[in-house]
């Protein structure tokens with residue numbers, strides 16, 4: 001076994017760089033009397049969702065974005081939630097609406113996503129946003145895939161002309177990251193292959209990647225034999241692994257076997273500290289973008 005050689009793509013540091021830029025934008029807006037506002041809607045008390053929502057509200061506070069807290073009981077009806085969304089759509093102090101997913105089972109997630117005005121859809125999940133992304137029109141890009149692109153570009157790995165292999169085809173990560181990186185646009189122009197659980201001979205596909213993006217949801221699924229020497233590896237996966245010695249009784253592990261893959265790759269994102277910090281940062285970016293568009 002050789003020593004680690006991959007460059008670590010530091011998502012925390014890149015996210016901080018972007019937040020410093022965003023802070024300047026918020027200050028410029030506030031000089032014009034505009035304070036960007038994000039409505040944060042949480043239904044129920046799932047601990048993971050609560051912690052995401054706390055982190056989003058803190059990021060808003062750090063940047064000078066107003067956050068409007070809508071924490072609703074788990075038994076909130078779909079009709080009541082839709083009525084709240086309608087009010088937020090009409091509220092001129094609200095530039096972005098974030099509904100934390102997953103929602104309780106009695107609420108249809110698609111109905112809720114579809115009810116958010118595309119002009120305030122800072123998560124980028126509305127079908128109109130998805131369509132705009134696909135055809136390359138301005139809109140809101142979904143935060144995690146956009147964060148992956150920014151990680152690549154800002155660490156000097158321009159995807160243009162490269163073969164990007166994405167493992168995973170979910171609507172929140174796999175499909176949109178493929179759509180973003182295949183665009184005829186700066187920071188994109190990649191040749192993209194998308195793999196999933198029905199792909200035949202997955203290792204032979206992943207080994208072709210100049211840039212490998214893992215969004216699978218299975219701990220350490222991508223092993224060194226699946227990675228080409230010198231590839232750039234973006235690990236989107238966040239998997240909880242029980243660990244009695246960790247303060248919370250668990251630790252987070254990615255979809256990539258970091259130890260062994262990092263000896264073969266040219267660069268790799270760690271988990272935690274890679275894609276994770278970028279997601280909230282892109283949400284902040286979208287909210288500020290919305291404030292600029294909506295109030296100009």
Ligand SMILES: NC(=O)c1ccc[n+]([C@@H]2O[C@H](COP(=O)([O-])OP(=O)(O)OC[C@H]3O[C@@H](n4cnc5c(N)ncnc54)[C@H](OP(=O)(O)O)[C@@H]3O)[C@@H](O)[C@H]2O)c1
Nearest residue numbers: 144168169170173196197215216217236237238275276279
């Ligand atoms: N860092 C962040 O901010 C962030 C944000 C979102 C998600 N995540 C993490 O990213 C991971 C993926 O999330 P997701 O929402 O995209 O998950 P998901 O909806 O469960 O999708 C997983 C994808 O992986 C594919 N897959 C599963 N097992 C496979 C196998 N054995 N071989 C090949 N493909 C396989 C599935 O294929 P099929 O379509 O064929 O089933 C599916 O397309 C999770 O760990 C999640 O926690 C992180």
